[in-house]
Amino acid sequence: MQPILKGTGLVKRYGKVTALDNCDFELMPGEILAVIGDNGAGKSTLIKAVSGAVVPDAGTVELEGKPVHFQSPIDARAAGIETVYQTLAMSPALSIADNMFMGREIRQQGLMGQLFRRLDKAEMQRIAREKLNDLGLMTIQNINQAVETLSGGQRQGVAVARAAAFGSKVIILDEPTAALGVKESRKVLELILDVRSRGIPIILISHNMPHVFELADRIHVHRLGKRLCVIDPKDYTMADAVAFMTGAKEPTAAEAA
Amino acid sequence: MPNSDNYEAAASGASTEVASFADDEGKGLVGRLHHTLHVNPALVPLIVLLAAILVFGLVLGSRFFSPFAMTLILQQVQIVGVLAAAQALIILTAGIDLSVGALAVLCSVIMGQFTFRYGIPPAIAVACGLAIGTAVGAVNGWLVSRIKLPPFIVTLGMWQIVLAANYLYSQNETIRSQDIEEQAAFLQFLGTKFEIGGAIFTLGVVLMIVLIFGLAYALRSTAWGRHVYAVGDDPEAAELAGVDRHRTLMSVYMLVGFICGLAGWVMIGRFGSVSPSATTGVIGNIQSITAVVIGGISLFGGRGSIMGAFFGALIVGVFELGLRMGGANPQWTYLLIGTLIIAAVTVDQWIRKVTA
Structure with a gap:
């Protein structure tokens, strides 16, 4: 099977620090791929390299088999x-609806939209409310509330809802449950499974081993700027995974990527 | 799964109520006021403006409280009003523009000199002035957005460059009002007056009002406006969320350059003559920043409305005319304006507290 998103030989240096050292990466269609690794292992840089936030110094990124060269997240x-x-x-100062539609605003039909480029705020508010209700994370009473007036968990809920609402090929979640309480985390995990059931693959970066082992189809273990190995959570324990990512245990030749 | 990992089961008996937002009820009067101001930041300057008109009206009577005096204020603030609209746009992106006044003077000089030195038809000379204003704005924008220099430094330099270029190019020569009237009346087009029941308007005043309302609409109801706020609020977040930061900043700085060109044209209408040593070149930047700050626009960017800047300019105009009519020493005006600036920023800090 062809990977939907593939990185080959990715290199990224910040001055003397090599954040990505000839790193490979593969995401298969319809799977949840967890990326784990110690702090500073280069997980975030890897994700930024495949999502356009960082342009790698070397290496190629392929989406559905075609090479892509993202210059920006846009x-x-x-x-x-x-x-x-x-x-x-x-x-922070803009509303929930404004934030959800940032960069992809909906314009009104007809003359007001075409000539005066007027936004269809009612429609955007309706969709935003709907997406947040789907998520079940919160009952939004005022969709025009500024994001800065939300709690950390609520903000995270809005960000996840935004990605789930608009991601069509790949959704990348960097620590999606870090700021959430137990119940809110559960909602986000359900949402991730729900997104996968729609056939959209997900990259999940998390330090939360129980969450990773519960959701992931495969686990990409990142260490010292490159992929150490990819493991199946059914065959390994959380202790094994932690041993790999901290260097306490080296993978055998068969396991190594 | 081992039992120890099944900690989430313990939450199953918890209440199923999800996080909800409290209504405004129970916050008390101060809380509700705080929330209203948070949502409508132009409300404070509007209240101050109406209060100032009321107080001067009560003290000075019909002399001040007349259509003539009210519209005289509009005429006196038209240049600062247009410049404040430009300044407000820059400050919303968390920048500051010290070159607006000088650029307006340069544009007015170009409009005049192109007509009288080269014999270009006045309408085309006006278009040239507007184009050069836009070009200077584009240079400012490029230095801020691409070279990532602080806007304060870029426009501090540009202010001096533009002002010097203005004196060098014009050879410090003023074009007299009578000459313009006889040979190129179109340059004074925005000075055209018309009367509605004792109220005297000029086309420059109309232009200022149309400009303010047009920008207020664009900022509130178009994607571009949302992007201006997002870039001013948190540029990194805006970029990650899919806003083209460079394009947004360039569009703002170029639009501001164009508006400065309009201000130059308004100046010719207001003064009749074209003078490279008009005071706007030296104090226009400070006047516009004053109006913007009194208008409740946050210097940290991303907060405030352009209507506030308009009200800010009008507040200054009301104070100036009211105190002059009352026979007070003009220094009182500056003293009061200074107090207002500090008060406005204090209110801004209070509004920015996110507990609204």
Whole structure:
């Protein structure tokens, strides 16, 4: 089977630091691929390299077998790759609806939309409300509330809802449950499974081993800027995975990527 | 799964109520006021403006509270009003533009000199002035967005460059009002006056009002407007969320250059003559920043409305005319304006507290 998103020989240096050291990466259609690794292993840089936020110094990225050269997250988004960043990428002073439709606003039909480029705020608010209700994370009473007035968990919910609503090929989630409580985390995990059931593959970056082992079809273990191995969560324990990513245990030749 | 991992089961008996937003009820008067101001930042300057008109109206009577005096204020603030609209756009992107006043003077000089030195038809000379204003704005925008220099530094330099270029090019020569009237009346087009029941308007005032309302619409109801706020609020977040930061900044700086060109044209209508040493070149930037700050637009970007900047300019105009009519020393105006600036920023800090 052909990978939907594939990175080959990715290199990214920041000055003297090599964040990505000839790294390979493969995401298969319809799967949830977890990426785990110690702090500073280069997980975030890897994700940024395939989502357009960072342009790699060397290596190629292929989407559905075709090489792509993302210069910005806008390019990747146009290609159907949605990312929820750890920082959430929200404009605090703008409303929930404004944030969800940032960069892909809906214009009104007819003369007002075409000539005066007037936004269809009612429609955007309706869709935003619907997407948030789908997520079940919160009952939004005021979709025009500024994002800065939401709690951390609510903000994360909005960011995840945004990616789930618009991602058509790949959805990348960088620590999607980090700021969430137990119940809210459960909702996000259900949402991730729901997105997969729609046939959209997901890259999940997380430090939460129970979540990773529960959801992931495969686990990409990242260490020292490259892929150490890819393991099947059914064949390994959480302790094995932690041993691999911290270097306490080296994978055998068969396991190594 | 081992039992120890099944910690989530413990939450199954919890209440199923999900996070919800509290209504405004129970916050008390101050809380509700805070929320209203958070949503409508132009409300504070509007209240101050109406209060100032009321107080001066009560003290000075019908002399101040007349259609003539009210529209005189509009005429007196038209240049600062147009420049404040430009300044507001830049400040919404978390920048500042010190070159607006100088650029307006340069544009007016170009409109005049192109007509009188080269014999270009006035309408084309006006278009040239607007184009050069836009070009200077584009240079500012490129330096801010691409070279990533701080807007303060870029426009501090541009202010001096433009002002010097203005003196060098014009050879410090003023074009007299009578000459313009006889040979190129179109340059004074925006000074055309018309009367509605004792109220005297000029086309420059009309232009200022149309410009303010047009920009207010664009900022509120178009994608471009949302992007201006997003870039001013948090540029990295806006970029990751899919906003073309460079294009947004370039469009803002070029539009501001164009508006400065319009301000130059308004100046010719207001003064009649074209003078390279008009005070706008030196204090226009500070006047416009004052109007914007009194208007409740946050200097940190991303917050405020352009109507606020308009009200800010009008507040200054009301104070100036009111105190002059009352026979007060003009220094009182500056003293009060200074107080207002500090008060406005204090209110802004309070509004920015996110507990609204």
